Amino acid sequence: MTTTAVSAEVWDALGRVRDPELDEPITDLGFVHELTVAGSEVRARLRLPTYFCAPNFAYLMVADAVDAIRAVPGVETVEVRLEDHFAAEEINAGVAAGAGFAGSFPAEAAGELDELRRTFRRKAHTACLARVCRRLLAEGWQVDALAGLRLADLPESVERESLVRRREELGLPATPDAPLVVDDDGRPVVPGKVAERLRFAQAVRVSIDGNAGFCRGLLKTRYGASNNTEERG
Structure with a gap:
């Protein structure tokens, strides 16, 4: 593969790395500050909205970015570094x-982050359910139905694809x-409980979307409108 082709593959791979709390790609959020591909060597620099962003979330994004880049054909050497973070x-x-996270913070960490990741994947699934159902309700469906x-x-849509993908990640029926x-455990919700489930799902969606908008604003305030990837080749 040419360097240009590898660069495009790496960028696509980073687009599959999501902020665990915001459930959005780090590329869309503007967290990838720099990406350099030189032959089989890849270097990436990440920046977050604040100096004090949660270290567990930051660790997951850096580790996931390394794994994603290493999986790209033609890449042999990977370096991902987080900048401007405590x-x-x-x-x-x-x-x-x-x-691992525990080995990176031996004095503070109680263990690895598998359960934290699962918690936020559940929230992401719940928010996706809210988006799908909101669309159906707007088309005239009754809640209990x-x-x-x-x-x-479900008709083919971005919302449907996202819902199925998140169920697969959680091992839920898809x-x-x-x-x-x-x-949250994949059990069907009975008609009389659908409204309650959707109210909760809507609250989760609003929280995630609101936090994402807030973080975008903080990132822009911290680095200005030019916090885009500086080099991709």
Whole structure:
């Protein structure tokens, strides 16, 4: 592959790395400040909205970015560094050494971040459910009638794709015959409980979307409108 082709593949790979709290790609959020591809070597620099962004979230993004880039054909050497963050030194060293979160913060961390990641994946799934159902309700569906729908009943859309993808990540039923409205464990929600489930889902969606907008504003305030990737080749 040419350097240009590798660069495009790397950028696409980084687009599949999401902020665990905001459930948006780090590329869309503007967190990838610099990306340099030189042959089989890739270097990336990440910036976050504040100096004190949660170190566990920051660690996940840096580690996920390394894994995503390493999976790109033709890439042999990867360096991802977090900049302008109070825990950047520990995070960068820990990710580079493959030490895990607990190994990166031995005095503070109680363990790895698997449960935290799962918690935010559940929130992302709930928010996706809210987006899908909001669209259906706008088209005239009654709330309780949604309990009878299956994933196969949904029209093709970005919202549907996102919902299915997040169910697959969580190991929840994602086949065409799976119920649309389920709880966090994948159990179908009965008609009389659909409204309650959707109220909760809507609150989660508003929280995630609001936080994403807030973080975009903080990033722009911190670095200005020019915090785009400086080099991609």
